[in-house]
Amino acid sequence: MACQDYPVTTNIEWLNRAYSADGLPALRSLYDEWAASYDSDLSKADQNYVAPALAAATTAKYAGDLTSLKILDAGCGTGLVGAALANLGAKKIDGVDLSQGMLDVARKTNAYSVLETCDLSKPIEKNTDAYDVLTCIGTLTHAHVGPEVLSEFARIVKKDGWIIATVLDDIWEPVGYRAEIDKLVEANKVKLISADSGDYRKGAGVSARMVVLKVLS
Incomplete structure (x- = not known):
C-alpha cells in the first residue's frame, strides 16, 4: 500500500529523503533520525507548516465539541495535530505512527491517551467503529501511504463520524486518492463533504486538499 509516485524535490533534505525512501524500513529509520528537529524544521518561515492547525480547526468545524469524542490521529508524527486538537478541547486522542522516534516526541505533548507504532500500509489493528x-x-x-488506506479509515470510524485528511495537490489525482474516494462514495461508505485545495507548507508554496469525509456505514 506504500504510495509510489514520481520524484519530487523540496528545499528540506529530510523531505527529499522521505519522498524518495526505498521501502518502509528506510522510511521508519529516516523519521526516527529526523524526530528531534522535525518540528523546528517545518516551523521555519520557508516552510510554515500550517496543515496541523488548519486540520484541527476543520475537525472542530465539522465534528463540533471535541471534548467527548474519541479521535485517532493516524500518522501522528511528533504530535502537531494532537496538540492542536487538544488546544481546541479534545481529550481522548490516540496516535499511531510508523516511527517510534516520532512517537517519543509526540508523548511530550501530553495530548495523547495512547501512542502506538503502526504500519498504515497493512490492515490497522483497531476495532471496527472504534472512533x-x-x-x-x-x-x-509522496512515497508514504497509498489511497487504499482510506477504506480502513472508514472501517475504523463510527457511522456519522468524520475523516479529516490532507492529500498533496500534486498526487490527488495521479496517485489515485480521488478515485479511491469516488469508489467509497459510490459504495455508500462515505459522503465527500469537501476536498478543497489550500495552504499546507505555506512558506514553501505547497498546497494540499483538506479532505472531509462523513462516514455512512
Missing part, C-alpha cells in the same frame, strides 16, 4: 473522528495529516504524500 468518532480520524485525522491523517501529512501522511498521504
Whole structure:
C-alpha cells in the first residue's frame, strides 16, 4: 500500500529523503533520525507548516465539541495535530505512527491517551467503529501511504463520524486518492463533504486538499 509516485524535490533534505525512501524500513529509520528537529524544521518561515492547525480547526468545524469524542490521529508524527486538537478541547486522542522516534516526541505533548507504532500500509489493528473522528495529516504524500488506506479509515470510524485528511495537490489525482474516494462514495461508505485545495507548507508554496469525509456505514 506504500504510495509510489514520481520524484519530487523540496528545499528540506529530510523531505527529499522521505519522498524518495526505498521501502518502509528506510522510511521508519529516516523519521526516527529526523524526530528531534522535525518540528523546528517545518516551523521555519520557508516552510510554515500550517496543515496541523488548519486540520484541527476543520475537525472542530465539522465534528463540533471535541471534548467527548474519541479521535485517532493516524500518522501522528511528533504530535502537531494532537496538540492542536487538544488546544481546541479534545481529550481522548490516540496516535499511531510508523516511527517510534516520532512517537517519543509526540508523548511530550501530553495530548495523547495512547501512542502506538503502526504500519498504515497493512490492515490497522483497531476495532471496527472504534472512533468518532480520524485525522491523517501529512501522511498521504509522496512515497508514504497509498489511497487504499482510506477504506480502513472508514472501517475504523463510527457511522456519522468524520475523516479529516490532507492529500498533496500534486498526487490527488495521479496517485489515485480521488478515485479511491469516488469508489467509497459510490459504495455508500462515505459522503465527500469537501476536498478543497489550500495552504499546507505555506512558506514553501505547497498546497494540499483538506479532505472531509462523513462516514455512512
